[in-house]
Amino acid sequence: MDWLSSLAPVTQALVATLFTWFVTMLGAGLVFFFRTINRKLLDGMLGFAAGVMIAASFWSLLAPAIEMAAESGGPAWVPATVGFLLGGAFLWSVDKILPHLHLGFPIEEAEGIHTHWRRSILLVLAITLHNIPEGLAVGVAFGAVGAGLPSATLAGAVALALGIGIQNFPEGAAVSVPLRREGMSRVKSFWYGQLSGAVEPVAGVIGAAAVILMRPILPYALAFAAGAMIYVVVEELIPESQLKKNTDIATIGAMLGFAVMMTLDVALG
Numbered sequence: 282m283d284w285l286s287s288l289a290p291v292t293q294a295l296v297a298t299l300f301t302w303f304v305t306m307l308g309a310g311l312v313f314f315f316r317t318i319n320r321k322l323l324d325g326m327l328g329f330a331a332g333v334m335i336a337a338s339f340w341s342l343l344a345p346a347i348e349m350a351a352e353s354g355g356p357a358w359v360p361a362t363v364g365f366l367l368g369g370a371f372l373w374s375v376d377k378i379l380p381h382l383h384l385g386f387p388i389e390e391a392e393g394i395h396t397h398w399r400r401s402i403l404l405v406l407a408i409t410l411h412n413i414p415e416g417l418a419v420g421v422a423f424g425a426v427g428a429g430l431p432s433a434t435l436a437g438a439v440a441l442a443l444g445i446g447i448q449n450f451p452e453g454a455a456v457s458v459p460l461r462r463e464g465m466s467r468v469k470s471f472w473y474g475q476l477s478g479a480v481e482p483v484a485g486v487i488g489a490a491a492v493i494l495m496r497p498i499l500p501y502a503l504a505f506a507a508g509a510m511i512y513v514v515v516e517e518l519i520p521e522s523q524l525k526k527n528t529d530i531a532t533i534g535a536m537l538g539f540a541v542m543m544t545l546d547v548a549l550g
Contacts, residue, residue, distance in 0.1 A: 332538025
């Protein structure tokens with residue numbers, strides 16, 4: 282932790298999101314060992330990812346945003362509510378524009394602007410879309426530490442990066458293994474699987490730099506990242522985990538994911 286604390290906040294965010302991208306690569310690397318993935322296992326992993334993101338949205342983002350707003354003397358609920366809704370609105374807007382296809386759905390149900398892109402590209406774009414708020418959340422957390430706010434701690438930011446990294450493992454596998462099953466080579470499947478996480482370092486650096494340069498927006502930025510993540514959970518992860526009716530497995534996965542992220546945040550933060 283000492284070596285990390287010696288780095289500039291933007292560099293810290295870059296290191297943390299490179300870690301989350303690396304874990305995505307590890308998950309995508311499962312394609313070198315498996316051609317298919319058990320659907321019940323996949324639904325459990327999707328549920329786990331949803332649980333992690335829900336817990337991170339409150340413990341690592343909304344709660345600090347409310348605390349910071351209260352310290353400033355204004356209505357504590359305003360930045361949290363406004364930022365949260367703006368985060369959801371942003372993802373909704375991108376969702377309507379960016380062509381993408383959710384896991385388990387036929388290509389005819391691709392969302393966004395109509396294109397003739399291949400199914401593999403649309404699948405990768407779907408995962409990439411929900412990696413944007415994850416990278417942004419990590420970046421904003423480290424930016425909050427750099428801004429010197431008492432309620433933001435380096436340990437808390439590290440806990441968030443760890444939680445996001447853990448749930449990126451199944452996400453990488455959720456892209457690469459289905460592509461392999463559809464006939465793509467192992468190398469190409471791995472490439473597309475890890476590529477979905479490449480956006481996180483970019484979003485992380487932008488998030489950290491933005492809150493350092495514009496400190497007053499920090500509570501809004503934290504809540505924005507939370508709203509974007511909750512939008513992804515409700516619009517994508519939960520429906521996909523329930524698609525094949527493995528509801529109990531997906532729900533248990535979500536409970537475990539929430540518990541793991543909450544434990545990390547409370548124990549480290």
